[in-house]
Amino acid sequence: MGRIKTIARRSFLVGSAAVLGGVAFGTYLVRKPIDNPLLDNLAEGDAALTPYVLINADGITLITPRADVGQGSYSVQAHLIAEELDVDLTQVRIEHGTPSAAYFNGVVAAEAMPIAATSDTFLAQQGRGAAYALSKVLGLQITGGSSTVPDAYEKLRLAGAVARETLVAAAMQQTGLDRAALKTEDGAVMTPDGTRIDYTALAQIAATLDPVEDVTLRDPASWKYIGKPQMRTDVIAKSTGTQTYGVDLRFDGMVYATTRTNPARGGGIKGFDGALAQSMRGVLHVLPITDGVAVVADNTWRAFQAADALDCDWGPALYIGDTQAQFDAVAASYTKDLQDSRFRDDGDVDEALRASQDMTQAEYRVPYLAHAPLEPMSVVVTVTDARIDIWTGTQIPGFLIDNVARLTGRDAAQIHLHVIMSGGSFGRRLEDDYVLQAVEIAAQIPDTPVKMIWSREEDFSHDFPRTLGIAKARGSLKNGQIESFDLSIACPSTSESSLVRMGQPAIGPDIVIVAGAWDQPYAIPNYRVTGYRAPQMVPISSWRSVGASGNGFFHESFLDEMCHAAGADPMEERLRLCRHEPTQKVLEAVAEMSDWGSDLGPGRGRGVAMTLSFGVPVAEVVEVTNTSEGIRIDKVFVAAEVGRIIDPINFEAQVTGGVIWALGHAMNCELTYKDGAPEQANYHDYEGMRLYQTPQIMVRGLENNKEIRGIGEPAVPPAAPALANAIFAATGQRIREMPLNKHVRFV
Amino acid sequence: MRALVIVLVLAAGPGLAQDTSRQIGLDAWDRIFSVTSHPRCTNCHVGEGGQPMWNALGYGENRTHGMNVRADQSRIGAESIPCRTCHISAENRNATPHAAPQIDDAWRLPPIELAWLGKSSAEVCAQLRNPETNDDNTIAELAEHLRNSAFVSWGFNPGAGREAPQTSLAMMVDDVLAWGAAGTPCAQDQ
Numbered sequence: 001m002g003r004i005k006t007i008a009r010r011s012f013l014v015g016s017a018a019v020l021g022g023v024a025f026g027t028y029l030v031r032k033p034i035d036n037p038l039l040d041n042l043a044e045g046d047a048a049l050t051p052y053v054l055i056n057a058d059g060i061t062l063i064t065p066r067a068d069v070g071q072g073s074y075s076v077q078a079h080l081i082a083e084e085l086d087v088d089l090t091q092v093r094i095e096h097g098t099p100s101a102a103y104f105n106g107v108v109a110a111e112a113m114p115i116a117a118t119s120d121t122f123l124a125q126q127g128r129g130a131a132y133a134l135s136k137v138l139g140l141q142i143t144g145g146s147s148t149v150p151d152a153y154e155k156l157r158l159a160g161a162v163a164r165e166t167l168v169a170a171a172m173q174q175t176g177l178d179r180a181a182l183k184t185e186d187g188a189v190m191t192p193d194g195t196r197i198d199y200t201a202l203a204q205i206a207a208t209l210d211p212v213e214d215v216t217l218r219d220p221a222s223w224k225y226i227g228k229p230q231m232r233t234d235v236i237a238k239s240t241g242t243q244t245y246g247v248d249l250r251f252d253g254m255v256y257a258t259t260r261t262n263p264a265r266g267g268g269i270k271g272f273d274g275a276l277a278q279s280m281r282g283v284l285h286v287l288p289i290t291d292g293v294a295v296v297a298d299n300t301w302r303a304f305q306a307a308d309a310l311d312c313d314w315g316p317a318l319y320i321g322d323t324q325a326q327f328d329a330v331a332a333s334y335t336k337d338l339q340d341s342r343f344r345d346d347g348d349v350d351e352a353l354r355a356s357q358d359m360t361q362a363e364y365r366v367p368y369l370a371h372a373p374l375e376p377m378s379v380v381v382t383v384t385d386a387r388i389d390i391w392t393g394t395q396i397p398g399f400l401i402d403n404v405a406r407l408t409g410r411d412a413a414q415i416h417l418h419v420i421m422s423g424g425s426f427g428r429r430l431e432d433d434y435v436l437q438a439v440e441i442a443a444q445i446p447d448t449p450v451k452m453i454w455s456r457e458e459d460f461s462h463d464f465p466r467t468l469g470i471a472k473a474r475g476s477l478k479n480g481q482i483e484s485f486d487l488s489i490a491c492p493s494t495s496e497s498s499l500v501r502m503g504q505p506a507i508g509p510d511i512v513i514v515a516g517a518w519d520q521p522y523a524i525p526n527y528r529v530t531g532y533r534a535p536q537m538v539p540i541s542s543w544r545s546v547g548a549s550g551n552g553f554f555h556e557s558f559l560d561e562m563c564h565a566a567g568a569d570p571m572e573e574r575l576r577l578c579r580h581e582p583t584q585k586v587l588e589a590v591a592e593m594s595d596w597g598s599d600l601g602p603g604r605g606r607g608v609a610m611t612l613s614f615g616v617p618v619a620e621v622v623e624v625t626n627t628s629e630g631i632r633i634d635k636v637f638v639a640a641e642v643g644r645i646i647d648p649i650n651f652e653a654q655v656t657g658g659v660i661w662a663l664g665h666a667m668n669c670e671l672t673y674k675d676g677a678p679e680q681a682n683y684h685d686y687e688g689m690r691l692y693q694t695p696q697i698m699v700r701g702l703e704n705n706k707e708i709r710g711i712g713e714p715a716v717p718p719a720a721p722a723l724a725n726a727i728f729a730a731t732g733q734r735i736r737e738m739p740l741n742k743h744v745r746f747v
Numbered sequence: 748m749r750a751l752v753i754v755l756v757l758a759a760g761p762g763l764a765q766d767t768s769r770q771i772g773l774d775a776w777d778r779i780f781s782v783t784s785h786p787r788c789t790n791c792h793v794g795e796g797g798q799p800m801w802n803a804l805g806y807g808e809n810r811t812h813g814m815n816v817r818a819d820q821s822r823i824g825a826e827s828i829p830c831r832t833c834h835i836s837a838e839n840r841n842a843t844p845h846a847a848p849q850i851d852d853a854w855r856l857p858p859i860e861l862a863w864l865g866k867s868s869a870e871v872c873a874q875l876r877n878p879e880t881n882d883d884n885t886i887a888e889l890a891e892h893l894r895n896s897a898f899v900s901w902g903f904n905p906g907a908g909r910e911a912p913q914t915s916l917a918m919m920v921d922d923v924l925a926w927g928a929a930g931t932p933c934a935q936d937q
Binding site: 629681682684685687690691692693745 | 814815845
């Protein structure tokens with residue numbers, strides 16, 4: 001009976017023919033984490049069985065269920081498992097897990113709830129627990145929201161520990177020795193006489209045992225990997241150009257496709273002339289797809305050339321399609337009817353403003369922004385009678401399969417998704433539109449692997465950008481201190497736009513509209529943040545740090561203006577107002593790092609900003625020089641609080657990358673629209689920060705919080721306001737819209 | 748045709764010819780200067796600064812070349828980023844508007860003394876007729892350079908979406924010859 005049960009559970013755990021002959025270990029979390037009250041109430045059988053370790057005679061494979069879009073996610077996940085499993089990562093294989101509800105992300109959904117990260121009340125805990133349970137029930141396998149590390153931190157170490165102890169149990173059975181006599185070391189169980197029994201040699205016995213679930217996680221003092229600088233598992237492949245991305249995949253008999261669809265999304269196609277394209281060298285097919293045309297050729301270049309020769313008659317945009325009119329629509333959204341949220345309303349803002357003699361007012365704007373990952377959208381699809389195979393980098397494997405099933409009418413079980421590494425994403429691969437196009441193409445030429453790649457121009461013209469937005473801010477002083485702070489943010493709802501494409505309902509207020517603004521830990525006596533939901537226009541999506549990316553600029557720019565109005569030092573005033581100890585510590589750290597208060601000399605300025613997003617307070621100080629040729633960014637100091645740093649090198653890389661990403665966009669980037677289509681097409685008119693413009697970036701990670709948090713996004717929001725505040729300090733010029741190069745030149 | 752006109756004018760008589768010729772030369776110079784002061788030329792004729800410009804590219808505002816190229820004494824950027832990093836020396840239709848242009852010559856900046864960026868008509872005029880500041884050329888050699896240089900040729904036909912001087916290379920050559928035949932007059936001459 002026990003044996004049958006075991007085998008049945010194993011087959012569920014493994015869940016794939018590819019791992020037959022191996023053994024998978026998972027974690028059984030029914031009684032495990034006491035931090036999460038919901039888990040205490042789980043019924044027997046209502047458990048999270050999460051397979052992460054596969055061992056067979058061929059070796060050890062660690063399954064990492066979160067996408068790697070360049071942020072080092074595979075490496076960090078593998079190190080968490082390896083720490084407890086006791087394996088050297090140079091000896092193992094790492095594979096992205098197949099899409100499965102077992103790989104649900106228990107953390108990301110909580111970000112969508114109006115629970116301040118600084119709140120530790122019973123209600124807040126209940127709310128996070130509810131989000132966790134919902135994620136589990138939905139099988140929400142998603143990579144985003146800087147949630148990989150917080151979600152995986154305990155889960156993956158438990159998975160490693162369960163696997164290790166089961167292997168030790170197998171060794172006990174083989175040797176007849178007691179548990180106390182056995183140790184593990186670098187992929188093997190060691191006996192007292194020094195005999196080394198490789199894990200791979202124990203796999204067969206382990207496969208017959210129930211997983212040992214009563215495990216104790218190692219004391220951090222004995223950690224070999226976590227908290228220490230590690231070599232990323234992909235560093236050699238990436239340094240030698242051998243990393244395989246979607247654009248690199250090759251299969252026998254493969255054909256190469258690209259598409260042209262209406263740049264005004266959803267506007268449709270009235271007709272097209274594909275005769276010239278069809279006549280060009282190497283062109284195999286010119287095929288209609290939804291809202292556009294696909295060209296299939298014998299290589300990608302020829303497909304691109306032929307796509308340029310298509311003559312398409314597009315339908316008109318179905319939304320407000322011109323930048324000025326789009327901003328006008330947002331500006332018109334400050335109405336009672338369109339009020340979406342007011343999660344922060346301390347004191348009596350209206351009364352404080354009424355009583356004030358000198359109210360400060362300002363309006364800020366942020367534009368649409370493209371994801372523009374270095375690897376444009378790419379995917380390989382093969383459609384046969386029996387199955388559909390898809391190879392691509394994606395952050396939403398489950399939703400992608402559901403969408404393909406809806407599109408094709410096939411059963412989800414027939415759809416096999418092979419997740420590979422992405423050459424960047426910044427949120428772009430939370431969408432699967434390009435995959436659906438490729439499936440449409442492949443369905444028309446069955447039994448043929450179709451590699452579809454977008455040109456950079458197609459990628460720009462079909463992005464789901466970061467939303468544009470406007471903030472109106474008012475504030476007043478009393479006795480030289482900030483007495484009231486009233487921030488009203490209007491923009492379209494990112495959640496409403498993107499959840500529809502995932503087949504999910506978008507219910508209630510959208511926290512994205514006010515994220516990174518409503519939950520800042522300042523004790524301003526009269527403090528209000530209101531969100532207004534502007535009409536949906538261009539379809540939008542999550543972009544690195546999502547709502548906080550623009551809201552950090554709004555909040556921290558106006559806080560700087562208020563400090564200036566009060567005649568207060570922006571750092572000291574933030575510290576005075578801050579009521580969250582970990583945030584105070586990041587402000588103190590960044591003040592110390594930057595020698596805040598020291599004289600920089602003429603023409604130079606320092607700006608500070610702090611944004612608490614994804615539970616991570618990040619404070620940044622930017623130093624600039626006002627040269628005769630323009631603003632030069634000299635130095636950036638960053639302090640961030642994540643609870644625990646898994647890998648200091650990767651931590652610094654994520655922070656540094658986030659700062660460069662944010663500053664480059666703050667300086668140069670906007671996506672403007674004309675007739676529903678973006679006017680920017682490539683990096684020449686959507687410029688990143690260049691190497692010679694890149695400042696020195698000094699990073700300090702703090703570990704005071706008890707909660708562990710991710711660092712992929714939180715360094716982004718404070719960078720732009722810190723830069724704008726530094727420009728104000730250096731020049732006296734207050735810039736209230738991005739990109740900042742509308743008002744100053746950068747050198 | 749223009750050369751023939753000059754011959755006829757010269758034959759008309761010394762006094763008249765001199766005045767008329769000077770005027771023809773000055774008119775020719777004005778047309779030459781409209782070319783030498785065009786961003787397609789001044790983007791590279793930047794002189795000592797050694798930083799090529801990105802003016803009038805059809806997108807963004809005028810500014811220095813985005814790759815922080817500092818051509819320095821070598822004029823090819825050997826000290827920092829060589830021009831050839833992006834500007835391949837091979838003939839190309841240059842059909843992509845924002846891509847690095849390619850021609851059948853080694854990309855480099857002109858000699859330092861041939862700085863035209865920000866200079867007045869009088870300054871450039873004086874520069875171009877002086878072998879010390881025109882790369883040691885006679886006027887005939889200058890015309891020859893115009894005819895044969897892949898750079899100059901590309902400047903008049905830079906490819907898709909790029910601004911070019913509102914004249915042709917042939918007319919520019921004629922103007923230089925006419926200016927030379929008229930004794931390379933400059934407006935500031937007494």
